[in-house]
Amino acid sequence: MLRLMKKKLDWWAVVAATVFLGIQVMCDLYLPNLTSKLIDNGVAKGDTDYIWHIGAQMIIIALIGLAAAICNVYFAATQAQKMGMRLRSDIFKKVLGFSNKEIDDLGASSLITRTTNDVLQIQNVIIMMLRMMIQSPLMLIGASFMAYTSERSLTTVFAVSVPLLLIAIAIVMGMAVPLFQKLQKQIDKINLVFREGLTGVRVIRAFRQDEFEQKRFDNANKDYTKTGIKVFSIVSVMMPIMTLVLNGTYIGIVWFGGKLIANMNMQVGNLVSFMTYAAMVLFSFMMLSMIFVFVPRAQAAAVRIIEVLETENSIVEKENAIEAVEDVPASLEYDNVSFRYVGAEERVLDNVNFSMKAGQTLAIIGGTGSGKSTLINLIPRLFDVDTGAVKVDNQDVRDLKESSLHKKIAFVQQKAILFKGTIRSNIQFGKENATDEEIWRALEIAQAKDFVSQLADGLDAVVEQNGDNFSGGQKQRLAIARAVVKRASIYVFDDSFSALDFKTDAKLRMALKADKDINQAIVVIVAQRISTVTQADKIIVLDEGKVVGIGNHEELKANNETYQEIMHSQLREEDI
Known part of the structure; x- marks a missing residue:
C-alpha cells in the first residue's frame, strides 16, 4: 500500500x-x-x-x-x-x-x-x-x-x-x-x-x-x-x-x-x-x-x-513503433498466419494466406468454431499471431502504433454494443466531429435512417444502457452506422448482418458498394449466410482453422466441397 x-x-x-x-x-x-x-x-x-x-x-x-x-x-x-x-x-x-x-x-x-x-x-x-x-x-x-x-x-x-x-x-x-x-x-x-x-x-x-x-x-x-x-x-x-x-x-x-x-x-x-x-x-x-x-x-x-x-499486456506496442502510412491504397495481407489461444492444445488458425487490395470485398464463411472471428480479430491486434504476419497497407501490424493502426480500421463486432446517451453521441464514437449530414449519410447506408427519422427526437433520441430501448436489428444497424461514419482503409463486419432480414442485408451491402469512399477501401465480411457472401470479390472458406477454399462464389460452388455443403444446408436445389 x-x-x-x-x-x-x-x-x-x-x-x-x-x-x-x-x-x-x-x-x-x-x-x-x-x-x-x-x-x-x-x-x-x-x-x-x-x-x-x-x-x-x-x-x-x-x-x-x-x-x-x-x-x-x-x-x-x-x-x-x-x-x-x-x-x-x-x-x-x-x-x-x-x-x-x-x-x-x-x-x-x-x-x-x-x-x-x-x-x-x-x-x-x-x-x-x-x-x-x-x-x-x-x-x-x-x-x-x-x-x-x-x-x-x-x-x-x-x-x-x-x-x-x-x-x-x-x-x-x-x-x-x-x-x-x-x-x-x-x-x-x-x-x-x-x-x-x-x-x-x-x-x-x-x-x-x-x-x-x-x-x-x-x-x-x-x-x-x-x-x-x-x-x-x-x-x-x-x-x-x-x-x-x-x-x-x-x-x-x-x-x-x-x-x-x-x-x-x-x-x-x-x-x-x-x-x-x-x-x-x-x-x-x-x-x-x-x-x-x-x-x-x-x-x-x-x-x-x-x-x-502491473499486469503486463500481452499486446505490447514496440518502443520503435511507427505511424501508419497515410494516403496510400488500402491493402490487407495474411502471410502464413497461425494462432493458438493460451492453454489450448490445437491451433485455432493454421497457415492462413491471402491478400486483398483497395476496392475489394472479402467474405469469410465456415461452420461454428471454424475460426472466423479469430481471423479478423488479428487485424486490429486484439490478439497477436503466433507465426507469420498480418499486414495492413504493406506494414506488419505489430510494427505500427496501436492508435495509428486503429485509425485505419472500422470494426463492427458480432454483438452490437451501444452506450448510454443519444443516437448522435453513439455514432460520433466512430468519428468525434461528425456532422449531422455525415451521421444521416451513415444511417442511410446502414439502413437505419427510416426508423431514426421517425423518432420524435431524431438524432437526439435517448439510447439506454446497452441500447435496451431498441430491437436487436436496430442496435445492429446503429453499430454499423457508427463504423461507416468513420473514414477507414479497412471496414470489418464480424457477422454483423445476422440480425438483419434478407432484404435489409441485401440493401445494406448494395449501399456499401455504392458509397464512393467505402468503395476505395477493403470490406471484410464474416457471415453465416450464403446470400451475404455471393457478391464478394473473394470468399475464404474456413474449416477447423484451416483455409479449405479461396475464390468467388461461382468457383467455390463448382469446386469446393465444404462451400457446397454450406450452400445445400441453406438453399433449396432450385435456388442454387
Missing part, C-alpha cells in the same frame, strides 16, 4: 495534515495540566480570579486544537478522496488497454470490485492513517511523558494494563486478518453472480432457472455474511476489552492515588490530570488496535489493485 501512497498522495498535504495534527495533540496534552492547576490553585484555594484566568487559557487552547483538528480532517479527507480518484482513473485507463486475454484472466466482475470496493478500503485507511495512525503514537508518547512527570509512582499501573492490551491486539489481528482477505474474494463472487444474473436475465427466465440462480446468489451472499459476521464479531471484542482494561486502570489509579492524597504526597489536581493522561494512553492503544485490524484489509485491496496496474 505504501507503493501506491508514494505515487498517488500529495506529500505537501500529508505534511500539512501531520503538522496540524501535532498542534491538536499538543493542545489536548496541555489541557489536563491546566485542569490540575485550576483545581489545586484555584478551586482548592477559592481564588476566583485565578479560575477565570486559567479557564480563559483553556478556552483559547481548546479553540486552537479545534481549528487544527478541522484543518487536519480537511487535508486527510481531500487526500483520501483524491487518491481514490487517481486509483480509479489509473485502473480504468489500464483496463481499457487490456487485450481480451488480460480481461479474461482477471475477470470482469473482479475488475469492477477492485475499482470500487478495494479502492474504498484504501480511502478509508488513508483517512485513518492521517488521523489515528499519526495521532496515536504522538498521543501515546506525549501522554506517557506527561503522566510520568505528573506522578511517577502511579505509572506502575501501566505495567499491567498495557501488556494486557498488547496481547488482546495480537490475538485479534491474528484471527481477523485472514478473514478480511477472504472477505474481499467473496465480494468478487457476489459481484460475479449478480452481474451474470443481470446480463443473462432473459436466458434465466426463458429456461425457468430463477430458483437456481436465486439459490446460487443466496449461497454466495450467505458465505459473505458468515465471514463478515465472524470477522466483525472478533473485531468488536476490542471495545469491551478496552473498556474493561480502562476501568480497571481507573480503579488502580484511584486506589493508589487516594492513598497518596491521604498521606499528603499528592494533590487532587494531579490525580485528575493523571487519570486523563492514563485515558489518553489507553485510548491511543485502542486506536492503534483498530488501525492494525483494518490496515491488513486495505493491504489486501492494495495488492489486488497493484496486480491490475
Whole structure:
C-alpha cells in the first residue's frame, strides 16, 4: 500500500495534515495540566480570579486544537478522496488497454470490485492513517511523558494494563486478518453472480432457472455474511476489552492515588490530570488496535489493485513503433498466419494466406468454431499471431502504433454494443466531429435512417444502457452506422448482418458498394449466410482453422466441397 501512497498522495498535504495534527495533540496534552492547576490553585484555594484566568487559557487552547483538528480532517479527507480518484482513473485507463486475454484472466466482475470496493478500503485507511495512525503514537508518547512527570509512582499501573492490551491486539489481528482477505474474494463472487444474473436475465427466465440462480446468489451472499459476521464479531471484542482494561486502570489509579492524597504526597489536581493522561494512553492503544485490524484489509485491496496496474499486456506496442502510412491504397495481407489461444492444445488458425487490395470485398464463411472471428480479430491486434504476419497497407501490424493502426480500421463486432446517451453521441464514437449530414449519410447506408427519422427526437433520441430501448436489428444497424461514419482503409463486419432480414442485408451491402469512399477501401465480411457472401470479390472458406477454399462464389460452388455443403444446408436445389 505504501507503493501506491508514494505515487498517488500529495506529500505537501500529508505534511500539512501531520503538522496540524501535532498542534491538536499538543493542545489536548496541555489541557489536563491546566485542569490540575485550576483545581489545586484555584478551586482548592477559592481564588476566583485565578479560575477565570486559567479557564480563559483553556478556552483559547481548546479553540486552537479545534481549528487544527478541522484543518487536519480537511487535508486527510481531500487526500483520501483524491487518491481514490487517481486509483480509479489509473485502473480504468489500464483496463481499457487490456487485450481480451488480460480481461479474461482477471475477470470482469473482479475488475469492477477492485475499482470500487478495494479502492474504498484504501480511502478509508488513508483517512485513518492521517488521523489515528499519526495521532496515536504522538498521543501515546506525549501522554506517557506527561503522566510520568505528573506522578511517577502511579505509572506502575501501566505495567499491567498495557501488556494486557498488547496481547488482546495480537490475538485479534491474528484471527481477523485472514478473514478480511477472504472477505474481499467473496465480494468478487457476489459481484460475479449478480452481474451474470443481470446480463443473462432473459436466458434465466426463458429456461425457468430463477430458483437456481436465486439459490446460487443466496449461497454466495450467505458465505459473505458468515465471514463478515465472524470477522466483525472478533473485531468488536476490542471495545469491551478496552473498556474493561480502562476501568480497571481507573480503579488502580484511584486506589493508589487516594492513598497518596491521604498521606499528603499528592494533590487532587494531579490525580485528575493523571487519570486523563492514563485515558489518553489507553485510548491511543485502542486506536492503534483498530488501525492494525483494518490496515491488513486495505493491504489486501492494495495488492489486488497493484496486480491490475502491473499486469503486463500481452499486446505490447514496440518502443520503435511507427505511424501508419497515410494516403496510400488500402491493402490487407495474411502471410502464413497461425494462432493458438493460451492453454489450448490445437491451433485455432493454421497457415492462413491471402491478400486483398483497395476496392475489394472479402467474405469469410465456415461452420461454428471454424475460426472466423479469430481471423479478423488479428487485424486490429486484439490478439497477436503466433507465426507469420498480418499486414495492413504493406506494414506488419505489430510494427505500427496501436492508435495509428486503429485509425485505419472500422470494426463492427458480432454483438452490437451501444452506450448510454443519444443516437448522435453513439455514432460520433466512430468519428468525434461528425456532422449531422455525415451521421444521416451513415444511417442511410446502414439502413437505419427510416426508423431514426421517425423518432420524435431524431438524432437526439435517448439510447439506454446497452441500447435496451431498441430491437436487436436496430442496435445492429446503429453499430454499423457508427463504423461507416468513420473514414477507414479497412471496414470489418464480424457477422454483423445476422440480425438483419434478407432484404435489409441485401440493401445494406448494395449501399456499401455504392458509397464512393467505402468503395476505395477493403470490406471484410464474416457471415453465416450464403446470400451475404455471393457478391464478394473473394470468399475464404474456413474449416477447423484451416483455409479449405479461396475464390468467388461461382468457383467455390463448382469446386469446393465444404462451400457446397454450406450452400445445400441453406438453399433449396432450385435456388442454387
